[in-house]
Amino acid sequence: MVYYWPVAIGQQVFAEGDINWLFLPIRTELARALAAGRLPLWSPGLQAGFPLFAEGEVAALYPLNLIAYRLLPATLANSYLTLFNLAWASIGMYLLVRSSGLRVSSALLAGFVFGFSGFVTAQNSHLPHLTVAAWLPWLIFFQQKYWRARSEGKNSLIWFLLASGSIGLQFLAGFPQFAFFSLVVYALSGFFGPLLWRSPVDLPRTGLVGIFRVWLPKAAFVTSSSILLGAGIAAIQLLPTYELIGLSIRGQSLSKYFFTSYSLDPIYLTQFLVPFWQLGTPHAFNMEYWGYVGLLPISLALITPFLRRNARTLFFVALALLALALALGGNTPIYDWLYYVPLFNRFRVPARFLFLFTFAAAFLAALGFEEIGNRLHNVRRKVWLERVLGLTVPAVIAWTIYQAYNQPVESWMDAWWLLPALLISASTGAILLARFRWVSQKTWQVIVLGLTVFDLAAFSAPFLSNLARMAPPAELIQVPRTVLAMNSAQPHYRVIVDKHPYTSGAIRASLWTNLPLIYDKQGVKSYLPSLGIQRNDQYVQAMSLEMRNLINTRYYLLPLETFVAGDPLPPPFDETEPYGGLTLSILSEQPSLPPTRVARLELVSYTDETGDLANGTVIGEIVLRLATGESKTFPIRLGVETADWAYDGLRKIGNVNHSKPSGAQAFPAYLKSVGRTFDGHKYLAQYDVDAGAAPPTVIAVGVRSLLPGSGLTIESISLIDEQERSVSLASLLQRQDLALAFRSHTAAMWENRDVLPRAFVVHQAQVTNDEEALTRMQAPDFRADQIVLLADGPSLDAHEDATLSKSRDQVAITEYKPERVALNVKSSRDGYLVLTDTWYPGWVAYVDGKEIPIYRADYVFRAVRLTAGEHVVVFDYKPASVLWGAVISALSLLIGGVIAVGCIKRTNEPVAT
Numbered sequence: 001m002v003y004y005w006p007v008a009i010g011q012q013v014f015a016e017g018d019i020n021w022l023f024l025p026i027r028t029e030l031a032r033a034l035a036a037g038r039l040p041l042w043s044p045g046l047q048a049g050f051p052l053f054a055e056g057e058v059a060a061l062y063p064l065n066l067i068a069y070r071l072l073p074a075t076l077a078n079s080y081l082t083l084f085n086l087a088w089a090s091i092g093m094y095l096l097v098r099s100s101g102l103r104v105s106s107a108l109l110a111g112f113v114f115g116f117s118g119f120v121t122a123q124n125s126h127l128p129h130l131t132v133a134a135w136l137p138w139l140i141f142f143q144q145k146y147w148r149a150r151s152e153g154k155n156s157l158i159w160f161l162l163a164s165g166s167i168g169l170q171f172l173a174g175f176p177q178f179a180f181f182s183l184v185v186y187a188l189s190g191f192f193g194p195l196l197w198r199s200p201v202d203l204p205r206t207g208l209v210g211i212f213r214v215w216l217p218k219a220a221f222v223t224s225s226s227i228l229l230g231a232g233i234a235a236i237q238l239l240p241t242y243e244l245i246g247l248s249i250r251g252q253s254l255s256k257y258f259f260t261s262y263s264l265d266p267i268y269l270t271q272f273l274v275p276f277w278q279l280g281t282p283h284a285f286n287m288e289y290w291g292y293v294g295l296l297p298i299s300l301a302l303i304t305p306f307l308r309r310n311a312r313t314l315f316f317v318a319l320a321l322l323a324l325a326l327a328l329g330g331n332t333p334i335y336d337w338l339y340y341v342p343l344f345n346r347f348r349v350p351a352r353f354l355f356l357f358t359f360a361a362a363f364l365a366a367l368g369f370e371e372i373g374n375r376l377h378n379v380r381r382k383v384w385l386e387r388v389l390g391l392t393v394p395a396v397i398a399w400t401i402y403q404a405y406n407q408p409v410e411s412w413m414d415a416w417w418l419l420p421a422l423l424i425s426a427s428t429g430a431i432l433l434a435r436f437r438w439v440s441q442k443t444w445q446v447i448v449l450g451l452t453v454f455d456l457a458a459f460s461a462p463f464l465s466n467l468a469r470m471a472p473p474a475e476l477i478q479v480p481r482t483v484l485a486m487n488s489a490q491p492h493y494r495v496i497v498d499k500h501p502y503t504s505g506a507i508r509a510s511l512w513t514n515l516p517l518i519y520d521k522q523g524v525k526s527y528l529p530s531l532g533i534q535r536n537d538q539y540v541q542a543m544s545l546e547m548r549n550l551i552n553t554r555y556y557l558l559p560l561e562t563f564v565a566g567d568p569l570p571p572p573f574d575e576t577e578p579y580g581g582l583t584l585s586i587l588s589e590q591p592s593l594p595p596t597r598v599a600r601l602e603l604v605s606y607t608d609e610t611g612d613l614a615n616g617t618v619i620g621e622i623v624l625r626l627a628t629g630e631s632k633t634f635p636i637r638l639g640v641e642t643a644d645w646a647y648d649g650l651r652k653i654g655n656v657n658h659s660k661p662s663g664a665q666a667f668p669a670y671l672k673s674v675g676r677t678f679d680g681h682k683y684l685a686q687y688d689v690d691a692g693a694a695p696p697t698v699i700a701v702g703v704r705s706l707l708p709g710s711g712l713t714i715e716s717i718s719l720i721d722e723q724e725r726s727v728s729l730a731s732l733l734q735r736q737d738l739a740l741a742f743r744s745h746t747a748a749m750w751e752n753r754d755v756l757p758r759a760f761v762v763h764q765a766q767v768t769n770d771e772e773a774l775t776r777m778q779a780p781d782f783r784a785d786q787i788v789l790l791a792d793g794p795s796l797d798a799h800e801d802a803t804l805s806k807s808r809d810q811v812a813i814t815e816y817k818p819e820r821v822a823l824n825v826k827s828s829r830d831g832y833l834v835l836t837d838t839w840y841p842g843w844v845a846y847v848d849g850k851e852i853p854i855y856r857a858d859y860v861f862r863a864v865r866l867t868a869g870e871h872v873v874v875f876d877y878k879p880a881s882v883l884w885g886a887v888i889s890a891l892s893l894l895i896g897g898v899i900a901v902g903c904i905k906r907t908n909e910p911v912a913t
Helices: 018-035 063-071 074-099 104-115 118-122 129-132 134-151 157-175 177-191 208-233 233-243 266-272 296-308 311-327 333-340 350-374 383-406 410-414 417-433 441-465 475-476 502-511 515-519 533-541 543-549 647-653 770-778 801-809 878-907
Strands: 494-497 553-559 592-597 598-605 618-628 633-637 665-672 677-686 697-705 712-722 726-728 738-743 747-752 759-762 765-767 788-789 810-817 820-827 831-840 843-847 851-854 855-857 861-866 869-877
Touching: 018 074, 018 129, 018 515, 018 712, 063 074, 063 177, 063 697, 074 104, 074 129, 074 134, 074 350, 074 665, 104 350, 118 350, 134 157, 134 177, 134 494, 157 177, 157 208, 157 233, 177 208, 177 311, 177 618, 208 233, 208 878, 296 311, 296 350, 296 441, 296 543, 296 712, 311 333, 311 350, 311 788, 350 417, 350 441, 383 417, 383 441, 410 441, 410 533, 417 441, 475 665, 494 831, 502 553, 515 759, 543 770, 553 726, 592 633, 598 618, 647 665, 677 738, 697 712, 712 738, 712 801, 759 810, 759 820, 765 869, 788 855, 820 831, 831 855, 831 869, 843 861
Parallel strands: 494 553, 665 738, 765 788
Antiparallel strands: 553 747, 592 697, 598 677, 598 712, 618 633, 618 697, 665 677, 712 726, 738 747, 759 831, 810 820, 820 869, 831 861, 843 851, 843 869, 855 861
């Protein structure tokens, strides 16, 4: 906590990576739900609706979360919980080592190494990972105390209950992979408990075979019973998660490539001596590979087997070697075999076994430290040296922490070319001092602890610029200007961003991944690496423009800052035009269209970075191809038909060499160079095509830009005949009608004026399989507002014009909450009400108070059958998995309570061993 002092005093919060765009959004949903007195069972803001509670990483029932997110803003709660987890891991490791009979100094070493290791530091942004990992030493501590109490004839049930409770808390904390790892260690430690945690005088004198014949059945029973009780306590979380797994990508057959992704490259083992040589600067791309524990601690761990050869040492050596081998993943044949092991093959990132390696290495380092200390005299010699060290060590550590915050990451990376040699020399010297007994036990302890703290403090410094970056809370929650520009009169819509932003400003402005949740908005795409619904992912990946309209995509966001000099990723595409609109790349090809009579044109356009160009400069032209074979060309001129979009902003900081046309349409805008918000503009221009003659028939329309790059943007072209009937070129070319709604230097936002409402009635339905449904929905002529494709249920044939029926249907959403949607519907005849929220088990529907089935519609959505007339339709989320899980959890807690009462009554009674 001292190292991360800006977070500890509330001045800053952790702000990098997943804690920003995964955990802050979903934990904001948790805070919002707790404030409303409910659990976040469902979130409409992810994947068109998602069972957030079942996903697990929101950890809604983890006790500390219930308190922290009810009392604190999510930004502060995230960071304080991260600090708590770091401290909790260290304290747990300290208590485990201390209860194993080692000295305070040895326990301090183990606690610091485990809680401040490379693995933990790199996982700073993974809040559920750290929460679960922090419980491992506590779990083994409770197990050790159980066997110790049992061997001493004391009441051991309290330790059994604490172990079971910690297992339940690990499951509730939201990261099953680490909970599984912990249970593997717990099971192995439990089966070997008589050898690991009991005094040798308490063991039967029958050799190893006798020991295991007598104790293994008991150990297996106790261990499995505590696991079952812990799982029962967490059943309210585990059952919904199990249900979700079956519908997620983890419920399908996973490839070996996925299973072995993020395997530790053997060359990265060099990090234990030279941490940054092969891995380089800490970054999101290498965050899973860090396992550094310090030069002196790893040295102590390596020599421990030569100093202390007992069952406990051998167990932790075996655990460390096994964990390291498994971390190599696909680089060893072991993982090829494990691919066929049920449950285990649901997990990816083999490098995460560095978690168990770190745990074992910290314990071994403490054992080695203890053993060497035992061989030293406990007599104070060279008091002056102790005093010098007592002053020097804290000063050096304080200086290191100060430099960590004041030196750029490049300086630290340069320093780490020299520090390994210094640390190797110092570690070797420290071991030699002890070997030849040139220092007292106390001096040796100060040297080892001081050198380790300095080592890991210096190691963590480069992480402060990336994986452990901190920022003021306002940076994470300040409402982006894109959100402020959205139409607040339209409460039900979704937003989408396709392109990958690379700056923090562009990430926030474009509402990347799950960020819409922070501002109570709903996104089409989401970042759910663990348990995203597979069918929804497939829908999003296959989306045609009509499918985008169907999923209620009103706003399309485009990041404009996509590359920073020095970033390891090159820009993958040209970030200039909105997907689905009238882009220049399409118009430059003069696309054909159905023969259309055109008396005049209406053009909406704007330019970029053209302030220095003079009035009348021709920057593009419209080309019409006529049915007669002739072509007509119309100029697009600055100051006449169009102008720079940032005209008003540029005038505030300098001159613009062309005029602003009269047909200017305003939208909110911002530029860093201007330093304030201003009105951006797009410009409406009209062209007479017939020039007094009969309107020609146009068969193709094109636009040629005379500006480089994305200097000219065509928003819309309308074709108007002699009777003033207008048709948009976008509709004729089956493109979306996108209107620029906001622009800045970081992001642009368009409003989709073709978006379908969240709920509507259709009067034609067909039952199809999923493959056929996706294929038909991707067809250019698919009309989602006229026909619904059902996975099952009764079909319905159209009997009249769909447009006429649609004009007589009325749908009004009267209540829209995460777990409840109510609508008033007036249907002109029999049909289906389509609600474009995710179909998922647990949703029930009532029409006029009577429960009716919900059909999966258009691959992922919900539909209910309605008769002609007026109806009140209500959708409620009542998942049976949560209900049954709650029953099992309540029974498990009751069992635990009965055991606790019995434990209290028998406190003073001896227990048979």
